[in-house]
Amino acid sequence: MNLRVLPEEVLLARLPVHQYRAWSRAWGETTRALFQGSSPSTESIEVFARLTGTPVDRVAQARASSERLEAMLALLAPEWARRALEHDGRCHVSKLPGEMMGVELPVDEEGLRHWLLRLKQREQALNGFVTQDIQLLSQLQVALEHARSQQSVLITGETGTGKGALAKAIHVMSGRKNFVPINCTAIPAGLIESELFGSKRGAFTGAQDKPGLVAEAENGTLFLDEVGDLASEVQPKLLRMLREREYRSVGDTQPHHTQARFIAATNASLFHSVAEGRFREDLLQRLSACHIELPPLRNRPGDILLIAEHVLKEQKHSGALTEPVRTLMNRYDWMGNVAELADAMRYAAVASQGEPIRIAHLPDILVAQAYPPAGTASQIILTAQVLSSGDTSELQDTFPEALDAVLQEASASPPPVTNNQEVDELVAAFVQLAFLWPGNTAPLTPVALEKALDQLRTVSLLAELRQQLSTGNFPRAVTDSVHSRLNAELQDVKGPPLLGMAIQVLMQLLGSDEPNDRSALLEWALKFQKVVPLIVHVAQAIQRNTRDEPPPVTALTVRPAKEMHFTRVPGTSDWLDKRNHPVVERAIRRAEGVKQRAGELLQIRSTAHVTKVIREHGLEQLCTDLTQARRAGRRTAKGGDRK
Numbered sequence: 001m002n003l004r005v006l007p008e009e010v011l012l013a014r015l016p017v018h019q020y021r022a023w024s025r026a027w028g029e030t031t032r033a034l035f036q037g038s039s040p041s042t043e044s045i046e047v048f049a050r051l052t053g054t055p056v057d058r059v060a061q062a063r064a065s066s067e068r069l070e071a072m073l074a075l076l077a078p079e080w081a082r083r084a085l086e087h088d089g090r091c092h093v094s095k096l097p098g099e100m101m102g103v104e105l106p107v108d109e110e111g112l113r114h115w116l117l118r119l120k121q122r123e124q125a126l127n128g129f130v131t132q133d134i135q136l137l138s139q140l141q142v143a144l145e146h147a148r149s150q151q152s153v154l155i156t157g158e159t160g161t162g163k164g165a166l167a168k169a170i171h172v173m174s175g176r177k178n179f180v181p182i183n184c185t186a187i188p189a190g191l192i193e194s195e196l197f198g199s200k201r202g203a204f205t206g207a208q209d210k211p212g213l214v215a216e217a218e219n220g221t222l223f224l225d226e227v228g229d230l231a232s233e234v235q236p237k238l239l240r241m242l243r244e245r246e247y248r249s250v251g252d253t254q255p256h257h258t259q260a261r262f263i264a265a266t267n268a269s270l271f272h273s274v275a276e277g278r279f280r281e282d283l284l285q286r287l288s289a290c291h292i293e294l295p296p297l298r299n300r301p302g303d304i305l306l307i308a309e310h311v312l313k314e315q316k317h318s319g320a321l322t323e324p325v326r327t328l329m330n331r332y333d334w335m336g337n338v339a340e341l342a343d344a345m346r347y348a349a350v351a352s353q354g355e356p357i358r359i360a361h362l363p364d365i366l367v368a369q370a371y372p373p374a375g376t377a378s379q380i381i382l383t384a385q386v387l388s389s390g391d392t393s394e395l396q397d398t399f400p401e402a403l404d405a406v407l408q409e410a411s412a413s414p415p416p417v418t419n420n421q422e423v424d425e426l427v428a429a430f431v432q433l434a435f436l437w438p439g440n441t442a443p444l445t446p447v448a449l450e451k452a453l454d455q456l457r458t459v460s461l462l463a464e465l466r467q468q469l470s471t472g473n474f475p476r477a478v479t480d481s482v483h484s485r486l487n488a489e490l491q492d493v494k495g496p497p498l499l500g501m502a503i504q505v506l507m508q509l510l511g512s513d514e515p516n517d518r519s520a521l522l523e524w525a526l527k528f529q530k531v532v533p534l535i536v537h538v539a540q541a542i543q544r545n546t547r548d549e550p551p552p553v554t555a556l557t558v559r560p561a562k563e564m565h566f567t568r569v570p571g572t573s574d575w576l577d578k579r580n581h582p583v584v585e586r587a588i589r590r591a592e593g594v595k596q597r598a599g600e601l602l603q604i605r606s607t608a609h610v611t612k613v614i615r616e617h618g619l620e621q622l623c624t625d626l627t628q629a630r631r632a633g634r635r636t637a638k639g640g641d642r643k
C-alpha cells in the first residue's frame with residue numbers, strides 16, 4: 001500500500017526534524033479541515049492526497065464514507081488499522097502533539113537502522129536548506145528521491161531563491177565525490193568549451209594539456225549555474241555528452257567517458273529561450289529529467305523568519321530577533337529572495353555583536369522600505385512592539401518623530417480606515433496591543449483588576465506614554481520615566497493579560513459558525529472607540545463575577561464562580577440592546593476569518609490554538625454564556641419584530 005500518512009516515516013526516512021514539524025503541522029491542519037463540517041473542501045482533500053501520496057479520488061472516496069480519521073485510514077490502510085485495533089505494539093494510530101493523528105510504522109530493526117543512517121545523511125544534506133513551505137517540501141522530496149540516480153536535474157527559480165544551495169544538497173545526498181560548480185555566464189564563450197572539456201597542448205595559442213571541469217567532476221557532480229547563458233556552439237557538445245556520456249577535449253581526437261552527474265540551474269525561462277532559438281530544445285529535455293522550480297520568497301512568507309534565524313545561527317548568533325524586527329522583516333519586499341535575506345542577516349549579526357537583533361541593526365534600506373507610513377495601524381503595531389520590547393533607544397535613535405506622530409494620531413482619534421486591509425491592520429494592532437499587556441502568573445487581586453480596567457483603554461495609555469515621551473529628555477531620562485510610570489501603573493496587575501483574555505472571548509464569540517465577509521464586523525467592531533468599551537464590558541463582567549470570591553483570584557482560573565448566564569450580569573445588556581443588536585448580529589454573521597487573521601498576526605498558527613488558550617484560561621463557560629445570550633437576544637429581537 002503506497003500510503004504515506006506516517007509522521008514517523010517522515011521523521012525517520014524522509015525529512016529532517018524541523019521539516020517534519022512543518023509537515024506534521026500541515027498534516028494536522030489538513031486532517032482538521034477534512035473532519036470539520038460536513039463536506040471537506042477540495043483543497044483539503046488535495047493537500048491530504050499530496051501529503052500522503054495517495055490518489056485524490058481514493059482520498060475523496062474514503063473521506064465520503066468515514067467520519068473519523070481512524071476510519072478513513074482503515075479504508076486506505078486496512079492492514080495497519082487491523083494491527084492498530086489488535087494493539088500491535090509497533091503499529092497504532094496515535095495522537096501527536098496539537099491533536100494531530102499519526103500512524104506509527106511497523107519497522108524491523110534492520111530497516112530502522114537503515115533509515116536512521118539515511119536520515120542522518122539527509123539532515124546533513126539539507127542542513128543549509130531550510131523551508132517549511134509544503135510545496136517546496138514536496139519538491140525536495142522529489143529531489144531527494146532523484147539524488148542517488150544519475151539523472152540530470154534542472155533547478156529553476158528567480159535570482160537568489162537558493163538554486164545553488166539546493167544543487168549542493170542534492171549532491172551531498174547523492175553520496176558522490178566532488179561538487180564542481182561552473183558559472184556559464186562568467187566564462188567567455190571562447191573559453192567555455194576548454195573549461196568544460198579540457199584541452200590538448202597546442203590546440204590553440206597558449207593551450208596546455210589540461211583536464212576540464214567534466215573530468216574534475218568524474219564520479220561527482222558538475223553544477224552548471226546559469227545554464228541559460230551557455231554559448232550556443234557548446235550546446236551540441238554538452239548534449240552529446242549527456243546522451244552518450246562521451247566528450248572530446250579541445251584539440252583531442254580521443255573521446256573520454258564520464259560518469260559525472262549534471263545539475264543545471266537558471267533564472268531565465270529556458271522555455272522562452274527555446275522558443276526564441278537561443279537554447280536547444282533537445283538539450284533542455286536532457287537537462288530536465290527532473291525539474292524543480294524554486295518558489296520565490298514572497299510566495300513562502302513562512303520561510304522568512306525561519307531562514308533568518310538559520311542564517312544568524314550559522315553566524316554563531318543566537319538567532320534572536322526582537323518583535324519589531326520580525327514585523328519589519330515580514331513587511332519587507334524581498335526582491336533579492338533568500339540571498340538578500342541571508343545578506344541582511346549576516347550584516348545584522350555583525351552589527352548586533354551577539355545581542356538580539358533590533359531595528360537599529362538592520363540594513364537601512366530594509367528599514368526605510370518596510371517601515372509603515374506614519375499614522376497607519378501597522379505603525380501602531382510596530383510602535384507598540386517597540387515599546388514593549390523594552391528598548392526604546394531604538395525609537396529614539398531611529399524614529400522619534402514617527403512615534404510621536406503615531407501616538408498623537410492614536411490619542412486624538414482612531415486611525416482612518418480606508419480599506420479592508422487597513423481595517424485588518426487595525427484589528428491586528430488592537431489585538432497586538434492587548435497581548436502586549438505585561439503579565440505573569442501571580443495572583444490578580446480585585447484592586448489590581450480595577451487598575452487593569454483603567455488601563456484597558458489602550459489608546460489613552462498610549463497617549464500617556466506620548467505625554468511622557470514629549471516632556472522627558474532624550475534619551476535615557478525619557479526611557480526611565482516612561483518605564484517607572486508604567487511599572488508603577490502595572491505593578492500589581494498580575495496574571496495573564498486581562499485585555500488579551502477579553503479579546504479572546506470576543507474572538508470566540510465573533511468566530512462563531514457564521515460564514516464569511518468580515519467587513520461589516522470590522523467596520524463596526526474593530527475601530528478602537530467601539531471595541532474598547534465592549535472589551536471593558538466583558539472585563540467588567542469577569543470582575544463582577546469574581547468580586548464575590550475572596551481575593552486573591554488567580555487569573556489563570558478566572559471563571560464565573562457559579563453557573564450563570566451572561567445576560568444576568570448587570571451592565572452587559574446594553575451591547576445586546578435594540579440599538580446595537582442588529583449591528584452585532586450583522587457583525588457576527590460576517591466574522592469568519594477574524595480569529596484566523598488575528599491568530600496569524602499573533603503567530604498563533606491555528607484558530608484551534610486560540611480556542612485552546614480560551615479553554616486554558618477557563619473562559620469556555622463565559623463564551624458559552626455569551627453565545628447563548630446572543631442567541632437569546634436574537635430570539636427576543638425576532639419576537640419583538642413580530643409584535
Ligand SMILES: Nc1ncnc2c1ncn2[C@@H]1O[C@H](COP(=O)(O)OP(=O)(O)OP(=O)(O)O)[C@@H](O)[C@H]1O
Binds near residue numbers: 157163166
Ligand atoms: N532554503 C534556504 N535555506 C537556507 N539558506 C538558503 C536557502 N536558500 C538559499 N539560501 C542561502 O541564500 C544564499 C543564496 O542562495 P543561492 O546562491 O543558492 O541562490 P541562487 O538561486 O543560486 O542565486 P543566483 O540566482 O544568484 O545564482 C546562499 O547563501 C544560500 O546558502
